Amino acid sequence: MQRKQIAIVGTGLIGGSLALQLNEKGLAANIIGVDANKLHAEKALEMGLVDEVMELEDAIEKSEVIILAVPVDAVLKLLPGILDKVSDQVVIDLGSTKSLVIDLVKEHPKRGRYVSAHPMWGTEFSGPEAAVKGAFEQKAVILCNTSLSDNDALEWAQMMFEKIGMHQLLMNAEAHDLHAAYVSHISHITSFALANTVLEKEREEDAIFELASAGFESTVRLAKSNAAMWVPIFMQNRENVLDVLNEHISQLKKFKSCLEKENYEYMFELIGQANKIEKVLNPGQKIGLDSTGKLKI
């Protein structure tokens, strides 16, 4: 395997964590950081996440692989222009929504150079200082509409995700966006709303957080997430997110109705159903490996 010249556009949580992994796994000869936020770029350089920093146009020219790790609104803005300038570089985006971006470049003459991916990993923090060593390991990555990518571009991207320890799943963009709404996007909305519920009450009740327990922390952890990353995701996945949000509100209303009617038998039943989530919360046992121990891709 030959080490590549790699440009990472967006040197925050995801780009920074990926840079650490690319170095650790010997995939990069050199990492160029690109960031509209100059402070982030400088910090990433200072932390050794990237080897040098340059403007996007120069980085495209000097790289063999260009990886977009920016909010999904920035992906839509940047990707067509990047494809305009590439010759045979591989371009990979890591955004959390896929339909709009895939649709946007579907007629682009360089469409084949582009691989559309969504690694299912993140934290509630942002910026280069949020980068985590060993991120992505044992997690799933979704590759979308892979038949539209050139073979060599797809192969390199798949090799990269395998080396950094990810289970690969292929899916079309529409299915991805639907599923992501259910297992990622809605969790953020419930967390934001729960935080606001409690913060609203705190105005009247000073002592309320003195009692905050680990369970509470776990459910509101995601409420620390960055609006600049999440609002564009909700915009781009609006219809799916609305569907799941409606379903979630109606599930909450079932609990409300149990309490109002004091129908605790039905509440037992609802909680019994919810307990079944246990069987799916051990992804290591479920994802990625077929019966022969090979990756299911």
Place this chain on the structure above:
Amino acid sequence: MQRKQIAIVGTGLIGGSLALQLNEKGLAANIIGVDANKLHAEKALEMGLVDEVMELEDAIEKSEVIILAVPVDAVLKLLPGILDKVSDQVVIDLGSTKSLVIDLVKEHPKRGRYVSAHPMWGTEFSGPEAAVKGAFEQKAVILCNTSLSDNDALEWAQMMFEKIGMHQLLMNAEAHDLHAAYVSHISHITSFALANTVLEKEREEDAIFELASAGFESTVRLAKSNAAMWVPIFMQNRENVLDVLNEHISQLKKFKSCLEKENYEYMFELIGQANKIEKVLNPGQKIGLDSTGKLKI
């Protein structure tokens, strides 16, 4: 400090974890396990969580301290009968709701022997095998209506909570139940409802959990919690839980309305508000110690 003969009624997650701490901190001369579930009692004995197992009546007679670590419906059933039988034993209950139980025994001639406490620690697991070493450390415990407890009983309970590493807060039962609804009970309802939202969808979409990410796991973790523990809590704290659930649904509807109206500016604002939860999610910096380093009690 003299080690005590201690009976733990309920040898599951909370009782088992407390037994470990009582032994570790040298508080117990002997721990007697009492459990209506014979399998739990046997398991607790086999695991060395308790030194012996007996019926409640015998355990009351042989103990200096009796600790109730059972679901809150069982607390209501057991506490009056226990107080009927005690002479000068200390009786502590660790349940998650406080108003009803305190009201139930308010005229009892032995009321003074009873200390009403709620340690803010737990996990989504249950039974003796869920016991955790070092549980309760650095967490808050709420002591309710302490003026109704005899001085010596309260002193021993406070000494115990201090030794096992808990920050103590005094509160009346009504305030406790209100706050607990906001920072603990609602988290469980949102988690149960979120699990049901996604499980409902899974019927149509096989692959949905292949994508489950750490964020999703964090928000639905509590959905594994036991109905036998939680339904009685929701019953006993019905009005507060209904209030916070209504507020939570209305907060979710704000996000829904942003999406429907494509009002992303307001969504930015809502998320910005929710981000303020960060300042209260570091309880070690906030709870428990006054400026001289003493416990705030």
